[in-house]
Amino acid sequence: MNPIVGEDVIGQGGQNLTAEELTVLVMLADGATPSAIETAVNGDRAAVRQIERNLRAKLGAKTKTHTIARGFVLDVLAPRALCLLLSVLSVGAFPDGQTNRVPRRAGAPTTASRASRTQRQDVGPGGPLPNIAALYAQVS
Structure with a gap:
């Protein structure tokens, strides 16, 4: 389903909503009047009320206001300002136009985890660590 762009929000498919819903x-999130909503869905007031009831049931909401809030919580609605900000930020992330995605590895995930250090720790629990290279040079 294609996103539906309103004045303040963008609606994305999800929660098994129909395009009409x-x-x-x-x-509703944009604050449209009931008559404007009726015109947009080519229905009468009873049809719009039925669609609103279906929305409340699918989103688990109790009121119109709660329906809009649940739309945001369930990621069906997103503020346009946030979408604009994210798109502007993503343009600078890859200046050459190429995405540097790491290919996904095939196979079963491993259960062991690795610990990595970014810098060498020169002090251990018993004091400074010996210089292994110097000790090796003395032995050989």
Whole structure:
């Protein structure tokens, strides 16, 4: 399903919503009047109320306001300002236009984990660590 762009929010498919239900949800979040919503879905007031009831049931909401809040919580709605900010930031992330994605490894995940150090620790629990290279040079 294609995203539905409103004035303040963007509706994305999810929660098994139909295009009509998503349109009503975006318009409710934008503060549209009931008559504007009726016109957008080509229905009457009873049809819009039924769509709102379906929305409340699918999103687990109790009121219109709660329906909009649940839309944001369930990632069905996203603020347009946030989408704009993320798109602007992503342009600078890859200046050459190439994405540097790491290919996914095939196979079963390993259960062992690795610990890595970024810098050498010169002090251990018993004091300074000996210089292994110097000791090796003395022995050979």
